Amino acid sequence: MAIPTPVYADTAAAESGPGVGATPAFSPLYQQIKALILQSLQAGEWKPGDLIPSEMELAARFRVSQGTVRKAIDELAAENLVIRRQGRGTFVATHAEQHVQYRFLRLMPDSGDASSEGPAERTIIDCKRLRAPADIARTLGLRSGDAVLQVRRVLAFQGVPTILEDLWLPGGPFRGLSAERLASFQGTMYALFETEFGVRMVRAEEKLRALAADEESASLLNVAPGTPLLSVERIAYTYNDAPMELRRGLYRTDTHHYHNTLS
Amino acid sequence: MAIPTPVYADTAAAESGPGVGATPAFSPLYQQIKALILQSLQAGEWKPGDLIPSEMELAARFRVSQGTVRKAIDELAAENLVIRRQGRGTFVATHAEQHVQYRFLRLMPDSGDASSEGPAERTIIDCKRLRAPADIARTLGLRSGDAVLQVRRVLAFQGVPTILEDLWLPGGPFRGLSAERLASFQGTMYALFETEFGVRMVRAEEKLRALAADEESASLLNVAPGTPLLSVERIAYTYNDAPMELRRGLYRTDTHHYHNTLS
DNA sequence: CAGTGGTCTAGACCACACT
């Protein structure tokens, strides 16, 4: 139950020193409501694609006005966690059926748009279980030596291999993932993660670099060794900013480019 | 004067066929208010850094409620066109004094943050007036042969040349720009564009590629020819989505990386 | 203290989708 008046955050304990920097930290009601809705999303009370309760229902449940619920949902919609549809309701966002097929892929063909070149042809090269090296473990928030899954694949567009990717996933949440399952699934990887493992990727950070293709990469991407490639290292996060995937990609940029908007 | 009730957009003329695709296109009041405020920004009624009228004043001017003005300003703030400061008022956003120095530069040092490496050392290599080649003219919305300014410069971090950039600017709005003016100005280029030429960059699109350094670029960036570099082509827009700058950059990514957030 | 933006409420009406 939410208290129907704004409250100050709990400032008990957790003090490093006496009377230093202890700002009261006022927390608006709608932020508290937002946090409660987030908890339900995280707990799986409503699954990706589901219709969540109407604003009126949520307002009644939390004992606040509809306007306050609205503002909470507005923020969740702005963060792409839910999708509002006038006349129908508010739905939990999903990587499947979302008519933007690859929401996190910024590689575009130089001419035309993503839809004009048809779907990517996917080839799983490898999928194995191993003990996490120190750097992988650190970025995934695991202990060095914990089980991780490593996947290697190639994406081709109109027959031209264009992306070579290595993925690392924590072994626990993704127990049971195999090359066969990856190969047979229709839809994006993140859609499979949702439906098969209940893991929803919400946000990601990427670091881009230019580097020269080594022998192995060059042969998989069908370019000469030394060809400049775009290196994209991605860390993908699920709810509550927990890292759930490390992905290292090499992109050919002779017919495609990485697109970004600044504002 | 705005009409204090939502209206349908003007659908007179501009019809390509009879009764085809002529959706009424309902336009909410707050969108109309937003457009009016945008017009004032564009016309220079309030300049970058200025305090704009309070919500109450604007509500009175446009004969709508404060809440409607609030929603209009909320969207402008979300697009970084204005900045709200509780207790003080709403200000026109600016590239100067904004304590994020380089708002559009996504290159970050591999270790530490942008502030830890100190300011970039800027060297103007060239600044000349010329007739626009066809491709430049097209992206800037000019006619081929119109006057444009071309600027070439190098940015170095802690003594290491890291960015080589060529810029093209339309000759009209930027009449009077010179290498001396660029060199002597304290602050970012976009800040200079605002204060000296009244041109505010609002949004930009970038296309990234990996390519090998040619002789000239290599020598200016102090790397071996053939070194993979990150190529960044940017088109920057002012209000009403008018393109005002084409920028082609080459970034060294041995100690820095291009950072991006996906959501 | 007065003035600003920020939050919260309650109620009315509109646009849209499904049945």
Place this chain on the structure above:
DNA sequence: GTGTGGTCTAGACCACTGC
């Protein structure tokens, strides 16, 4: 028609800033 989200209003009170 019914129910959903979307818009608009009016008024109250809160938090922050600067005089």
